[in-house]
Amino acid sequence: MTDERDELLIGEALVGEEPEIAHIDLIIGSKRGAAGAAFASSIAQPRQGHTPILGVIRPNLPTKPMTLIVPKVSIRNLADAEKIFGPAQSAIAKAVADAVEEGVIRKSQAEEFVVIVSVFIHPRGKDYQRIYRYNYAATKLALSRAVEKFPNIDKVLEEKDKSIHAMIGFRINNLKKPPYLEVALDIPDWRRVEGIVRALPKSDAIIIEAGTPLIKRYGVEVVQKIHQLRPETVVFADLKTLDTGNLEARMAGDATADVVGFSGLAPVSTMEKFIEECKKVGALSLMDTLNVPNPVKVLKKLKVTPDIVELHRAIDVEQAQGSEWRNIGAVRKVCGNNVLVAVAGGIRVDKVEKALKAGADILVVGRAITAAKDVTGAARAFLQRMGVEEVDQFRVMTDF
Numbered sequence: 405m406t407d408e409r410d411e412l413l414i415g416e417a418l419v420g421e422e423p424e425i426a427h428i429d430l431i432i433g434s435k436r437g438a439a440g441a442a443f444a445s446s447i448a449q450p451r452q453g454h455t456p457i458l459g460v461i462r463p464n465l466p467t468k469p470m471t472l473i474v475p476k477v478s479i480r481n482l483a484d485a486e487k488i489f490g491p492a493q494s495a496i497a498k499a500v501a502d503a504v505e506e507g508v509i510r511k512s513q514a515e516e517f518v519v520i521v522s523v524f525i526h527p528r529g530k531d532y533q534r535i536y537r538y539n540y541a542a543t544k545l546a547l548s549r550a551v552e553k554f555p556n557i558d559k560v561l562e563e564k565d566k567s568i569h570a571m572i573g574f575r576i577n578n579l580k581k582p583p584y585l586e587v588a589l590d591i592p593d594w595r596r597v598e599g600i601v602r603a604l605p606k607s608d609a610i611i612i613e614a615g616t617p618l619i620k621r622y623g624v625e626v627v628q629k630i631h632q633l634r635p636e637t638v639v640f641a642d643l644k645t646l647d648t649g650n651l652e653a654r655m656a657g658d659a660t661a662d663v664v665g666f667s668g669l670a671p672v673s674t675m676e677k678f679i680e681e682c683k684k685v686g687a688l689s690l691m692d693t694l695n696v697p698n699p700v701k702v703l704k705k706l707k708v709t710p711d712i713v714e715l716h717r718a719i720d721v722e723q724a725q726g727s728e729w730r731n732i733g734a735v736r737k738v739c740g741n742n743v744l745v746a747v748a749g750g751i752r753v754d755k756v757e758k759a760l761k762a763g764a765d766i767l768v769v770g771r772a773i774t775a776a777k778d779v780t781g782a783a784r785a786f787l788q789r790m791g792v793e794e795v796d797q798f799r800v801m802t803d804f
Contacts, residue, residue, distance in 0.1 A: 412438050415550030418570075420538030423528040427476075428496075428542040430521045432469070432509070432550050443472055443518045453478035457489065459497035459521070467497035469509065469517040476524045487525045491536035496521050499543035508548050519547075574636035577608060577662070579688065579712075579744060582765035583790050586640065586746060587773050587783065590615035594622060594629070601633045603779035609792035610783070611663070611766065613640045624659045631660050638662040644692055646670045649678030657685025663712065664689060668696040672705050679708045690746070692716050700734045709739040714768065717749030732763040756789040 413432040420426050433439025446456045459471030473496055479485050500519055503509045509517065521543060529535055548554075555563070568575045587604060589597050589612065597618060604610060612634065614627050619641060622629075630639050641661035645652045649666060656664040666678045668691045675691065682689035688711040693699040703709060713735050732745050747759050748768035759767055769786060776782035 410434075410437055413550040413553070415546035415548070415554075417542040417545035417549065419542040419545065420534060423526040424531050424534035424538055425524075425526065425529075426535070426538035426542040427524040428521060428539070428546045430519060430543070430546050430550060432517055432519050432547070434516055435518050436516075439518050439520065443470070443520055446472055446474060446520065453480065455479070457493060459493060459500060459519075461494060461497045461501060467500045468504065468514040469500065469519050471497060471500050471519040471521060474520065474522045476522055477527065480527075484525070484527060487529060487532075487535055488523070491532045492523055492525055492539045495536040495538075495540035496523065496543045499540045499547065503544060503547045508544075508551055521546075575608075577636070577638045579611075579638060579663075581608075582744060583760055583792060584609050584611050584638075584744075584766045585783065585786050585790060585792075586611040586613050586748075586766050586768040588613040588615050588642075588748070588768055588770035589774060590617050590770055591774060592617040592621040594618075594626070597626075597630075598633065600774050600779055601630055604634075604637075604773075604783050605780055605787070606636075607783075607787055607792065609787060609790065611638045611640055613642055613768070614661075615770075616642050616644050619643065624656050624661070627656065627659045627661045640665065640690065642692070644694075645674070645678055647674055649674040649676070650681040653678045653681035653687070653689070654685060657682065657687045661687055663687060665692050665714070666690070666710075668693045668699055668702050675702075675710075676706060676708055679706070679710055682711075688712060690714055699731055700738060703735065703738045709743065712744040712746055712766065713739065714746040714748055714766075716746075716768075729759065729762040729764065736763070753785050753789055756786060760790065 411433055415430050416428065418425065418427045431439055450456060454475050456472045456474045459467045459473050461467055473493055475488050479488060504511060504514055523539060525535065565578055565580050587610060589600060591597055601612060612630055614630060618626055624641060627639050627641050639661055640663035641656040642665045643652050643656060645666035646669060649670065653664050664682055664687050666675055679689045690712040691710040692714045694716040696702055699713065699715065715729065715731055729747055735745055736743060744765040745763060746766035746768055747764045751759065751767050751769050752772055756767065767786065773779060773782045
């Protein structure tokens with residue numbers, strides 16, 4: 405049985421609206437454990453602008469368990485100090501006491517445990533009523549989450565690819581829910597590219613490909629320009645790297661590419677360095693099989709396999725469409741079930757079901773969308789045939 409002195413519970417909560425919004429981080433634990441040591445150290449060694457204070461319901465009435473409040477934002481003047489020493493201090497202390505009364509914290513732990521609360525008070529916050537209520541609610545919520553050990557790992561894994569952080573306003577898509585529509589921008593004309601990017605419907609299922617001609621003309625920085633227009637969309641830098649694999653992968657990663665492509669014709673060492681470098685910069689690696697006679701044979705030579713394999717037929721070769729799709733099962737056998745398989749070359753709307761049935765995860769479409777008079781309508785036609793759903797389209801969100 406675990407000794408209570410060894411237990412360190414951690415909770416977090418965000419409640420309210422700006423500028424009085426409350427963000428609470430807290431720890432609960434025994435006075436004789438890590439929490440107690442941190443409690444004593446914080447009181448004994450205060451830092452300028454972040455001096456910790458005891459949580460009191462009113463002067464001369466500290467809450468139990470003893471609670472230490474640590475400001476996250478530097479206190480620079482008397483007005484800042486009043487918000488901490490007034491509504492925030494009282495709200496947090498009351499929330500801790502109420503948590504005991506409601507059984508969130510056991511009464512027997514009131515003397516044994518201590519609480520350390522890190523509190524955010526925005527310098528522009530002025531409404532004491534809101535500061536009090538938001539910090540009270542956030543503290544109670546953080547306490548209950550700490551005791552319940554919320555979230556568990558299953559909840560984290562369920563939510564991680566759905567979540568949007570309030571401070572950045574967009575979701576990073578790791579391509580976990582295929583199928584996807586990849587729109588290939590092989591047009592070396594930024595004005596036309598910008599128009600197409602703006603016209604594409606907003607969808608979690610769209611990948612934008614910065615094609616090789618586009619990158620050759622404008623440099624890999626064109627990826628950033630696309631992300632400025634569509635921060636939430638996955639952007640693929642189609643480098644078709646043949647040499648200096650780690651260098652080119654790093655360049656694309658630094659330019660914010662989500663996916664970076666190399667050629668399956670490259671030397672094995674180049675491909676392996678490319679894949680490893682993509683892992684370092686947080687990008688997905690893609691092997692382009694254009695002109696590769698036997699992609700599966702190449703994959704078997706690699707010590708590390710790419711995240712995506714693109715079975716690519718040249719645009720000019722129309723007659724053999726679909727023959728290369730027979731390799732999809734063999735690719736998965738070598739790379740594992742987590743590999744994504746893209747198919748490229750002359751994909752039309754009427755071929756969508758066939759490609760998906762063959763096991764394709766990503767459909768690469770170029771002129772059928774980019775040269776259409778109605779780019780939005782053409783892209784929607786593909787998405788509808790693919791039967792994709794938006795992430796959490798029908799969920800009404802507060803926090804969970």
